[in-house]
Amino acid sequence: MDMIKPNLLVMATILTIGATVALSGCSRYNKDQTAHTVPTLANLQATQNVFDDQASRNNGAWGAVYMTKEELRAPPANIVNISLIPKMTQDAKLQKWLTKFEGSSEGKKGFITTNGKKLYDDSCAGCHMQDGKGAQGAGYYPPLANNSKMESKYYIISVVVNGLRGMPSFHSMMSDAQIAAVTQYVHSDLNHFTDIVTAANVAQLRHDFPPGSDPSE
Incomplete structure (x- = not known):
């Protein structure tokens, strides 16, 4: 029996594999055999269900949005009865703090007193301490007492007016x-310097462009 030549054996194998692949390929794209159709993006979009807004909300896909389109189109309504909220003038806790800081529930901004010590206690002592010795911890609050910088009343005025x-x-x-009163307290009572601080001194350094609410401005 003659042996098949190697070259003929290789060719026969290649032809057999090629025929198998060709037949397989034809069966994949046979219109009658839809079960073997390769899924495409177009096919998926064509069979996609209509998007259900409510189901999506129920599943948490919309986070905290729970209003339907009809509810959003409706005229706005207050969900809190404002008439039931007590007025600021009736708030006993607020009155306590207004008394301490001599504020006003009628909308007046700032302080009323011109007593330098009270102004210092209410606005400065929280950071620089009541004795003016400063504090250090999460932040650094420099001492105002026994501080040579406090000898210049204009330095104190500038810091109070502009912040630092x-x-x-x-x-x-x-x-x-x-400002003159609290400057006088820091200058004289905490440091024993003897200059007289007047409102006119403050007016010299006051300007029409107050710094922003951010201390860095």
């Missing part, structure tokens, strides 16, 4: 007389 680093500006919260 983390300290806010009191430009819009204190009048010239009030």
Whole structure:
């Protein structure tokens, strides 16, 4: 029996595999055999169900949005009866703080007193401490007592008017007389310097462009 030549054996194998692939390919794209149709994006879009808004909301896909389109088109309505909210003038806790800071429930901004110590206690002592010795912890609050910088009344006025680093500006919260009073307290009572601080001194440094609410401005 003659042996099949190697070259003929290789060719026969290639032809057999090719025929199998061709037949397989034809069967995949046979219109009568839809079960073997390769899924495409167009096919998926054609068979996609209509999007259900409510089901999507129920599944949490819309986060905190729970209003239907009809509800969104409806005229806005208050969900809280404002008439049941107590007025600020009836709030006992608010009155307590208004008394402490001598504020007003009628919308007045800033302080009323011109007592330098009270102004310091209410607006400065929280950071620089009541004795003016400052504090250090999560932040650094420099001492105002026994501080040679406090010898210049104009330096104190400038810092109070404009703020400095983390300290806010009191430009819009204190009048010239009030800034003069708290400056006098820091200058004389905490440091024993003897210059007289007047509202006119403050007016010299006050300007028409107060710093922003951010101390860095």
